[in-house]
Amino acid sequence: MAANVAAVVVAGGRGLRAGGDLPKQYRELLGEPVLRLSVAALAEHSGISLVQAVIHQDDAALFEAASADLALLPPVCGGASRQASVRAGLEALEPHRPDVVLVHDAARPFLSDALITRAIAAGRESGAAVPVLAVAETVKTVDAAGCVTATLDRARLRVVQTPQAFGFAALLDAHRRAKAVGRDDFTDDAALAEWAGLKVTTFAGETQNVKLTTDDDFVRAEAAKLAALSDVRTGFGFDVHRFGDGDHVMLGGVRISHRHGLSGHSDADVVLHALVDAILGALAEGDIGVHFPPTDPQWRDASSDRFLAFAAERVRARGGRIAHLDVTIVCEAPRIGPHRDAIRARIGEIAAVPIERVGLKATTSEKMGFTGRGEGMAAFANATVRLPWRERP
Numbered sequence: 108m109a110a111n112v113a114a115v116v117v118a119g120g121r122g123l124r125a126g127g128d129l130p131k132q133y134r135e136l137l138g139e140p141v142l143r144l145s146v147a148a149l150a151e152h153s154g155i156s157l158v159q160a161v162i163h164q165d166d167a168a169l170f171e172a173a174s175a176d177l178a179l180l181p182p183v184c185g186g187a188s189r190q191a192s193v194r195a196g197l198e199a200l201e202p203h204r205p206d207v208v209l210v211h212d213a214a215r216p217f218l219s220d221a222l223i224t225r226a227i228a229a230g231r232e233s234g235a236a237v238p239v240l241a242v243a244e245t246v247k248t249v250d251a252a253g254c255v256t257a258t259l260d261r262a263r264l265r266v267v268q269t270p271q272a273f274g275f276a277a278l279l280d281a282h283r284r285a286k287a288v289g290r291d292d293f294t295d296d297a298a299l300a301e302w303a304g305l306k307v308t309t310f311a312g313e314t315q316n317v318k319l320t321t322d323d324d325f326v327r328a329e330a331a332k333l334a335a336l337s338d339v340r341t342g343f344g345f346d347v348h349r350f351g352d353g354d355h356v357m358l359g360g361v362r363i364s365h366r367h368g369l370s371g372h373s374d375a376d377v378v379l380h381a382l383v384d385a386i387l388g389a390l391a392e393g394d395i396g397v398h399f400p401p402t403d404p405q406w407r408d409a410s411s412d413r414f415l416a417f418a419a420e421r422v423r424a425r426g427g428r429i430a431h432l433d434v435t436i437v438c439e440a441p442r443i444g445p446h447r448d449a450i451r452a453r454i455g456e457i458a459a460v461p462i463e464r465v466g467l468k469a470t471t472s473e474k475m476g477f478t479g480r481g482e483g484m485a486a487f488a489n490a491t492v493r494l495p496w497r498e499r500p
């Protein structure tokens with residue numbers, strides 16, 4: 108029978124060392140909070156059934172915003188030390204009686220599925236196991252004056268990471284014993300397990316599994332993430348709808364009063380339709396009619412924001428992100444200028460893209476053609492999408 112595996116994610120630190128006004132685990136990497144990446148990796152791993160985050164009491168709103176759509180246990184508040192925070196997480200998990208627990212630092216957002224799989228296997232096998240890396244550089248000890256006192260044998264040195272894996276009951280017992288004797292100074296759970304007399308084994312860590320501490324760490328991490336999204340694509344979309352009866356038009360998800368409506372099967376939002384085709388074009392995944400056939404009655408009078416949300420989700424599902432959206436509306440009326448920022452904001456909201464990455468322009472066609480004669484409206488759109496060069500199978 109597969110072990111019942113839980114994870115504790117330690118996110119209680121104030122961690123302001125990395126600069127900025129947020130604790131570092133809530134700072135964003137390309138728009139995603141570090142904590143979200145760490146927690147999601149564990150929550151989405153098929154071998155883990157419970158994820159318990161331990162947060163600072165002041166961070167409840169930040170945590171909720173960062174993790175709202177993930178399947179997690181309600182967070183618990185940490186203690187004054189890392190050790191006390193881990194203990195709080197273990198105590199909260201105790202009623203669930205997991206067999207194995209992984210303890211992970213929220214500030215390590217790049218743990219891979221394979222690393223988690225190794226951690227679970229190692230923890231199940233030995234009862235106490237930590238991911239390690241060999242040390243490439245020579246390491247020396249120094250005295251208070253900075254003079255070298257010894258050169259260590261680097262072949263026997265290892266750098267230790269998280270997630271560290273333990274038999275749940277043994278780790279909880281060790282934490283309770285440490286608390287009972289007033290020990291609160293262990294900087295990782297392996298050190299506490301060693302103190303408690305457990306034999307701690309090692310398994311292969313990952314160089315990418317860095318702990319984000321300084322501003323430089325964040326700069327490097329963002330550069331690495333961007334470099335991985337090196338398949339940059341541009342998609343193009345175009346849409347037209349005819350004016351008909353009505354007293355408003357929908358443009359970019361915003362209702363704008365007008366002496367006509369736009370006729371169409373859905374809400375006839377030319378802006379959103381052009382954007383959907385631009386994104387689908389960048390993905391080479393057909394067009395809006397393929398995914399939402401006009402012959403299907405369920406899309407009659409449908410609000411087009413769901414079409415754009417769908418296209419944006421397709422980008423995320425392929426591990427990518429939308430870098431930029433840009434639209435040009437062609438019509439003689441209504442005037443777009445007064446609504447420009449509201450439309451940009453709404454598009455950004457639907458597609459989960461910052462407003463700074465949404466462009467919107469409007470032009471007339473100098474009274475020429477169908478738009479010039481006021482028979483309808485047109486919209487052109489570009490979408491710039493970044494995908495991983497190597498997509499996951």
Ligand code: MG
Nearest residue numbers: 346347377380
């Ligand atoms: Mg259309």
